[in-house]
Amino acid sequence: RKEVEQDPGPFNVPEGATVAFNCTYSNSASQSFFWYRQDCRKEPKLLMSVYSSGNEDGRFTAQLNRASQYISLLIRDSKLSDSATYLCVVLRGLTGGFKTIFGAGTRLFVKA
Amino acid sequence: DVKVTQSSRYLVKRTGEKVFLECVQDMDHENMFWYRQDPGLGLRLIYFSYDVKMKEKGDIPEGYSVSREKKERFSLILESASTNQTSMYLCASSLGQGRLNTEAFFGQGTRLTVV
DSSP states (O other), X not given: OOSEEEXXXXXXXXXXXXXXXXXXXXXXXXXXXXEEEEOTTSOOEEEEEEOTTOEXXXXXXXEEETTTTEEEEEEOSOOGGGOEEEEEEEEEEETTEEEEEEOOOEEEEEEO | XXXXXXXXXXEEEOTTOOEEEEEEESSOOSEXXXXXXXTTTEEEEEEEESSTTOXXXXXXXXXXXXXXXXXTEEEEEESSXXXXXXXXXXXXXXXXXXXXXXXXXXXXXXXXXXX
């Protein structure tokens, strides 16, 4: 079983729709959580961090559920430009450092 | 802006060749990483480094080695390239040795094809 799992999709939604992705992680020692966005043939870039109390950045809302070990990303009023792959990222502490684990990503297509 | 630069966008190498992938970052980041990205598998960590001359194995280090002689440069070496190492290779850096809440910045990637 992978340490971080995401539904690969693709999610095909019309413009203006609300779409949500979940990501589950298996190691309860995981400490920090992020969503990255990767456009086709581009490198991943940070979309937002995920805080314990949940956080919002414009049309994007991220939530963390430690009890059930998942994080979520909600996109409201989808735009064509939201089409991308969304990567869930989990950081876990190690002796002397930390480990970054990426999910395989969820593909989103927003259509006119 | 942080800049992470990988030496090549595209490389084609022959089986058995020794291959060097170079990565340079210009923001004095302590942490540097090498990943490979394959369809359906996402990003998998090959090696990482928290400091100069320091290296740690990631999840798939077999067939690879790394070198970090200077803080800004992290090199990935394929000792004897094989066709199953055909992939997209991504270098990343982040600030703060041991910190858990820092953003990783990625290079543009090197698409390596081994024939």
